[in-house]
Amino acid sequence: MEPKGENDIAICLGTACYVRGAEKIAEAFSKELGIGVGETTADGKFSITGLRCIGACGLAPVITIGEKTYGRLTPDMVKDIVAEYK
Numbered sequence: 155m156e157p158k159g160e161n162d163i164a165i166c167l168g169t170a171c172y173v174r175g176a177e178k179i180a181e182a183f184s185k186e187l188g189i190g191v192g193e194t195t196a197d198g199k200f201s202i203t204g205l206r207c208i209g210a211c212g213l214a215p216v217i218t219i220g221e222k223t224y225g226r227l228t229p230d231m232v233k234d235i236v237a238e239y240k
């Protein structure tokens with residue numbers, strides 16, 4: 155287990171989110187940050203974690219970063235989300 159980053163990007167991989175493209179969202183974050191799910195960036199700023207359903211299926215696909223929830227994501231939103239935390 156690696157320690158989590160300062161900003162942990164928690165991607166819901168539950169059924170509803172999965173069906174609506176959570177995998178593509180995870181790939182987009184991986185590409186943007188250069189790390190895989192379960193890993194942390196070398197500078198300790200970001201990590202990516204996979205979650206089970208967080209009960210916000212109506213907003214699928216969903217991620218959380220700290221207290222904030224982002225729903226109805228598309229891969230092209232990922233860059234801007236990461237930029238908010240840089």
Ligand code: FES
Nearest residue numbers: 166168171207210
């Ligand atoms: S499956 Fe993602 S919030 Fe329920």
